[in-house]
Amino acid sequence: MTIDIPEILTRPLRETVAGLANEATREALYGALRARREDVEPVVNAFEARREQSPRTAKGPLNGLPVTVKDQIAAGGWPRTFGLERPSRRADRASATIVARLVELGAEVTGKTALPPNALDFQTFNRRRGRTNNPHDPRFTAGGSSGGGAAAVASGMSLLDIGADLAGSLRLPAAWCGVTSLTPTEDAWPADGMLPGGQRLQHFARIGPIARRVDDLAFLWDCLAGAEAGKETSGSYRIGLWTPDGPAPMEAAARAVWDGFSTRLAATGIAVETDPMRLLFKPESYRLFGEIMGYETGALIPAPIRWLLRRDRSPARRSPGFLAHVHAGYRRDGARHADNLARMAAARREAAARFDGLDALALPVTGLCAFRHLAPSSDRAGVRDYAQRFDTAAGPLFYFDALTRFTVPVTLLGWPVVTLPIGRDANGIPLGVQVVGKPGRERVLLDLCATIETRLPAYSGTER
Incomplete structure (x- = not known):
């Protein structure tokens, strides 16, 4: 197709x-x-x-x-x-x-x-x-x-x-x-x-x-x-390239595509600085995102339904890095929410200072290759959970934690993101990179990504 x-x-x-x-x-x-x-x-x-x-x-x-x-x-x-x-x-x-x-x-x-x-x-x-x-x-x-x-x-x-x-x-x-x-x-x-x-x-x-x-x-x-x-355009760019310094939360097949992209990116002439970006992947990042999201989406859910969702502990046990924090936010604690917002603002300032001098950060979108269609283990009017576990180099991760490992810390920043394809897995399904720019500098980010796309075509053939 x-x-x-x-x-x-x-x-x-x-x-x-x-x-x-x-x-x-x-x-x-x-x-x-x-x-x-x-x-x-x-x-x-x-x-x-x-x-x-x-x-x-x-x-x-x-x-x-x-x-x-x-x-x-x-x-x-x-x-x-x-x-x-x-x-x-x-x-x-x-x-x-x-x-x-x-x-x-x-x-x-x-x-x-x-x-x-x-x-x-x-x-x-x-x-x-x-x-x-x-x-x-x-x-x-x-x-x-x-x-x-x-x-x-x-x-x-x-x-x-x-x-x-x-x-x-x-x-x-x-x-x-x-x-x-x-x-x-x-x-x-x-x-x-x-x-x-x-x-x-x-x-x-x-x-x-x-x-x-x-x-x-x-x-x-x-x-x-x-x-x-x-x-706001620029002719030269400097990218921070995510390069893990330990076992990564990626399947082996996805890691192989990422490593191939990293090698080819370094050969394009774009200035690249390798970085494990540990600042982004602190447990606090996932907690802040989940609790803020849970608090704000919880306002749209009747209190009895929120209580029922929190009462079933199995989704949170399978997803300690995502659903557990969202469910904690469903408590709708106003003082805790205000503190979380202040901590998020501080985290954004820290990231801006830490990555000053870079035009963008490049990270995987996900550590997983696209998988065959999965059926949920539970589905309550569209609120789903999955018992599927994915094996990564950093250990097994269940569905929601595996799929949000790289996206949530970037969302927390609030910075602009361009996704573009970087290759295919053994099944012929694409994988992508998320290139994260500086706040309000979308045009620089788009020009940079156009440069990457031109110098580093993801595919050969007729698809693109």
């Missing part, structure tokens, strides 16, 4: 948008998109809803560019399922600010992409619609929670998807589907429209795009930034 994509669907967005001003080109693109979805969607299963009607007129600067939106994010005139098994079919009256801005710029929403119930899993499936499959091999997961968007972009069914990330929900699917994603600096983009009733989380949850290449992300960033676009 990642080969034989019509060329018109793989062009750089800058080129595509320029051509869309022509009605015949616009009709040809939408026709190719419709045909591609009819051919591939029965296998990949990336969508909750689709429309492929070409707009009669184009308005700039995006000229009718077809985009898709994760079905957690409001798009006016489209129902929003949140991945639930019994969703409301009522259409949203208004769009999330980012979606509304894209439509104002001339984009056309052509689909809502799949997610797990309430975006609470790193696989994308529910009983109502089935599972979203990895377009490189349908036997494997596409990741989650933005799995539908990543699979749609990778398979040529979407040119650009608007997804969201909390603990890796953009980064994991992008890595395993072999596409790129941007998680902007916390609060750089409005984060409204992701929760029902106008609610929003104060920290961590961020809207961001998924695209085929870094230049597509940069094009979108520039369109939304307007007159401020492109003012």
Whole structure:
């Protein structure tokens, strides 16, 4: 599903948008998109809803560019399922600010992409619609929670998807589907429209795009930034490269891909400083993230349900580095939350000082290769647990701890992140790197990642 994509669907967005001003080109693109979805969607299963009607007129600067939106994010005139098994079919009256801005710029929403119930899993499936499959091999997961968007972009069914990330929900699917994603600096983009009733989380949850290449992300960033676009660029870069100084929480196959990337990166001419980055991986980082996340998401959950979730100790026992801390946050202790926020601010200042002089940090997105679809050991209305254990060099890790080992410390920073593919595992499934920039310096980060992408192509062949 990642080969034989019509060329018109793989062009750089800058080129595509320029051509869309022509009605015949616009009709040809939408026709190719419709045909591609009819051919591939029965296998990949990336969508909750689709429309492929070409707009009669184009308005700039995006000229009718077809985009898709994760079905957690409001798009006016489209129902929003949140991945639930019994969703409301009522259409949203208004769009999330980012979606509304894209439509104002001339984009056309052509689909809502799949997610797990309430975006609470790193696989994308529910009983109502089935599972979203990895377009490189349908036997494997596409990741989650933005799995539908990543699979749609990778398979040529979407040119650009608007997804969201909390603990890796953009980064994991992008890595395993072999596409790129941007998680902007916390609060750089409005984060409204992701929760029902106008609610929003104060920290961590961020809207961001998924695209085929870094230049597509940069094009979108520039369109939304307007007159401020492109003012902070640099011709030379210095990267801190995660290099473990002991057993790493990675499977052997994933470590082999990472080591190969590290060797090739050092040969590109980009200045590289190896660093185990122990500061990021302190137990306190996982505690702070989990308790803050639990406190803020707990406000959306009725107290009896929070109590029931905490009463079942088995998920927390299997996930001492993630779910145990989230459940502790469900206690909704205001004084402890205030102290946690102060400690997070101090941790961010410490990281800024520690990594001063570097343009970016490069870390694995995950220590795991994409796996075959897994069934949960328990599923309570979409709140899932898994008994699956993964063997890593640092010891066995259960599902949630294994998948968040590298994402949570980066989320805690609140810094911008670009994910891009770095190679494939023995099953032919991609893996990715998360390149973490400095707060508010997305344009420098995007230019750096475009340089890496150019000097260090992840693949050979037709996929990219």
